[in-house]
Amino acid sequence: MKRDRPGKGLDTSRREFCKTILLGTMSLAVPGSILAATEKKGLSDWYGTKYEPAKHLYAMGIKVDRCIGCGRCVDACKKENNVPDYPFFFRTWVERYIETEDGQTIVDSPNGGKDGFKTLPSDKKVFKTFFVPKICNQCEKPPCVQVCPVGATYRTEDGVVLVDSQYCIGCRYCIQACPYGMRFIRPETKTAEKCTFCYHRIVKGLLPACVEACPTQARVFGDLKSKASPIIQFMRFNKTFVLKPGLNTEPKVYYADIDREVR
Amino acid sequence: MNAEIARLYETLKLVVGFIYPNEIELHWNLLIVIYPYITGLVAGAFILASLVKVFKVKEVQATYRLALLTALSFLIVAPLPLVAHLGHPERGFEMFMTPSPSSAMAMFGFVYVWYLMAVLLLEIWFDYRKDFMVLAEQEKGYKRLVYKVLSLFTKDNSPAALSFDKKAVYAITVVGIPSAFLLHGYVGFIFGSIKANPWWSSVLMPIVFLFSAIVSGIALVLLIYMVAVLVRGEEPDMACIDKLASFLFYMMIVDFSLEFLDFVHRIYQSEESIQILGQMISERLFTSLIVIQLILGMIIPLVAIALVKMFKWPAEIRRLSYFIVALLVQFGIFSTRWNVVIGGQLFSKSFRGLTAYKMAVGGVEGLLVSLGFLVLPFVILYVLIRWLPPWEKEHAPSVPNR
Numbered sequence: 010m011k012r013d014r015p016g017k018g019l020d021t022s023r024r025e026f027c028k029t030i031l032l033g034t035m036s037l038a039v040p041g042s043i044l045a046a047t048e049k050k051g052l053s054d055w056y057g058t059k060y061e062p063a064k065h066l067y068a069m070g071i072k073v074d075r076c077i078g079c080g081r082c083v084d085a086c087k088k089e090n091n092v093p094d095y096p097f098f099f100r101t102w103v104e105r106y107i108e109t110e111d112g113q114t115i116v117d118s119p120n121g122g123k124d125g126f127k128t129l130p131s132d133k134k135v136f137k138t139f140f141v142p143k144i145c146n147q148c149e150k151p152p153c154v155q156v157c158p159v160g161a162t163y164r165t166e167d168g169v170v171l172v173d174s175q176y177c178i179g180c181r182y183c184i185q186a187c188p189y190g191m192r193f194i195r196p197e198t199k200t201a202e203k204c205t206f207c208y209h210r211i212v213k214g215l216l217p218a219c220v221e222a223c224p225t226q227a228r229v230f231g232d233l234k235s236k237a238s239p240i241i242q243f244m245r246f247n248k249t250f251v252l253k254p255g256l257n258t259e260p261k262v263y264y265a266d267i268d269r270e271v272r
Numbered sequence: 273m274n275a276e277i278a279r280l281y282e283t284l285k286l287v288v289g290f291i292y293p294n295e296i297e298l299h300w301n302l303l304i305v306i307y308p309y310i311t312g313l314v315a316g317a318f319i320l321a322s323l324v325k326v327f328k329v330k331e332v333q334a335t336y337r338l339a340l341l342t343a344l345s346f347l348i349v350a351p352l353p354l355v356a357h358l359g360h361p362e363r364g365f366e367m368f369m370t371p372s373p374s375s376a377m378a379m380f381g382f383v384y385v386w387y388l389m390a391v392l393l394l395e396i397w398f399d400y401r402k403d404f405m406v407l408a409e410q411e412k413g414y415k416r417l418v419y420k421v422l423s424l425f426t427k428d429n430s431p432a433a434l435s436f437d438k439k440a441v442y443a444i445t446v447v448g449i450p451s452a453f454l455l456h457g458y459v460g461f462i463f464g465s466i467k468a469n470p471w472w473s474s475v476l477m478p479i480v481f482l483f484s485a486i487v488s489g490i491a492l493v494l495l496i497y498m499v500a501v502l503v504r505g506e507e508p509d510m511a512c513i514d515k516l517a518s519f520l521f522y523m524m525i526v527d528f529s530l531e532f533l534d535f536v537h538r539i540y541q542s543e544e545s546i547q548i549l550g551q552m553i554s555e556r557l558f559t560s561l562i563v564i565q566l567i568l569g570m571i572i573p574l575v576a577i578a579l580v581k582m583f584k585w586p587a588e589i590r591r592l593s594y595f596i597v598a599l600l601v602q603f604g605i606f607s608t609r610w611n612v613v614i615g616g617q618l619f620s621k622s623f624r625g626l627t628a629y630k631m632a633v634g635g636v637e638g639l640l641v642s643l644g645f646l647v648l649p650f651v652i653l654y655v656l657i658r659w660l661p662p663w664e665k666e667h668a669p670s671v672p673n674r
Contacts, residue, residue, distance in 0.1 A: 097280045097296045104290075116290035116624055143292075152468060158378035159366045178366060179359015181299040182377050188468035190292030190621050194299070196276060199359030256467055272622045 070243035085222035145204035146260030289625025316489015337662030569604010
């Protein structure tokens with residue numbers, strides 16, 4: 010019968026067969042071990058520093074009741090990060106909510122609140138009013154990262170969503186995907202831009218510019234992996250809320266004393 | 273201050289209510305309206321072609337090759353508005369080189385290449401192979417060489433080879449139907465999967481896109497066929513035109529039902545966003561949504577085809593009615609794309625206000641370039657028809673008029 014006839018390729022002995030399989034499997038481990046070695050090296054030397062991203066998880070707390078709407082945070086952010094100084098590009102901004110006595114809610118944010126709130130937008134009698142600072146929520150499940158077609162935007166190990174402007178193709182899908190309107194296209198580079206929690210500062214142990222500039226400590230910044238961090242205290246002593254929880258983005262910016270009208 | 277910033281200041285004056293500060297710039301403009309419109313035409317035209325090969329609708333045989341060439345012409349243009357819209361077109365190729373597996377958009381290149389190479393070009397090649405060989409014999413000089421290259425230097429015209437061509441065309445069409453569904457359903461998914469945007473985020477989106485694509489594709493081939501017949505001074509195949517109109521009617525009914533379902537569903541569920549979406553329709557999209565998409569692009573064509581079919585009007589009037597209907601349908605489907613793409617960006621994700629779209633005339637993202645992208649497929653189609661005559665007199669006996 011045909012299949013009983015030994016073919017040319019079939020006279021490999023069992024021993025040889027096992028040897029080949031073993032060697033083949035072992036060779037698969039070579040790139041893996043090289044990769045592991047480099048990763049280990051990367052940990053002890055993060056861009057020439059002793060910083061270890063995996064040991065941090067950054068978050069921000071915002072005490073709505075403390076915000077006075079001075080706009081220093083917006084100004085500090087624009088200066089620190091060289092954000093184009095037009096009223097269309099913001100990495101952070103402050104919204105003013107005015108609930109009138111007839112039950113209406115008026116929201117505004119002239120120039121992102123950068124110049125403060127000097128006039129009232131309406132003559133109606135005010136029932137209550139408050140300010141809400143907004144900033145990228147550095148989501149744990151960021152829709153912007155999910156949709157980026159080339160992986161130019163990514164979440165770092167320490168929990169910050171960044172954009173590689175050298176790689177961004179400028180398709181703007183991330184802007185469409187962000188539920189919080191946090192992204193914009195920087196006109197000069199034509200790439201997506203957003204709040205980085207001042208990543209260049211926090212990896213050196215400094216605070217983000219907006220937190221540094223806030224005169225009332227309405228913004229609390231910290232490391233969720235460090236028990237001594239102010240953010241842990243904030244989380245412990247406040248009832249906190251995140252924006253648009255129904256979208257399951259798991260924000261890392263937590264609000265205390267927030268109102269139902271805030272979206 | 274450059275023109276772009278100046279336009280943003282102009283737009284700022286048109287904002288109603290509160291929008292997040294970064295939302296003043298409308299990010300996906302006319303170019304991105306054109307993209308789903310064009311891919312829709314591709315998918316629609318291909319589905320029409322498949323009616324002949326797979327579903328054996330013999331009446332529309334006359335439009336088979338025309339539909340394939342139409343699909344190819346538009347498919348060639350489809351990625352151009354996308355690339356033109358990128359902030360960094362020179363990095364666009366990264367989508368092929370380093371696609372992010374989680375991104376719906378990253379799959380575009382692969383869906384596109386699959387459809388172009390594995391479906392359309394292959395089907396056209398098998399369908400035209402015999403013609404290429406015949407034309408290579410007939411023509412002289414460089415034309416002969418072109419046809420030889422087009423036939424990939426195949427010379428086998430034995431009955432067995434020709435029968436293989438036919439089988440191949442059939443097999444490719446069978447694969448092509450789901451591929452066409454994929455091509456355009458996928459475009460719908462790009463929008464439908466954005467949970468941040470309630471105007472887009474709908475599981476029906478890919479299906480609505482698909483059926484509106486089929487509607488626009490049939491209407492387009494109907495238009496091109498009628499114009500081609502007129503230009504060539506031939507007697508139009510009324511059985512074919514009537515059949516096309518019937519299919520257009522059926523598909524419009526499905527499309528209309530789906531869109532109506534989407535509408536009713538939104539109103540009935542009445543979620544957080546319902547108020548701002550209602551305000552957007554009445555203040556920003558009334559003309560494009562209610563007047564053009566719904567009344568001119570859907571209701572009038574449906575009623576017109578129904579009347580024509582009911583009263584069995586003479587051929588001359590039927591042709592004229594179909595022509596106007598097909599034109600209206602094109603405007604309607606273009607508006608559909610407009611209302612999805614632009615509409616989805618006119619309201620704030622704070623659900624508290626509306627922005628506006630100020631269209632530029634010049635520049636890459638302006639009206640003129642977009643019009644260019646809409647005309648270009650017809651130029652390509654003209655060239656294709658010149659080189660690959662879709663008129664099948666010699667090979668296929670035309671279906672007798674009934």
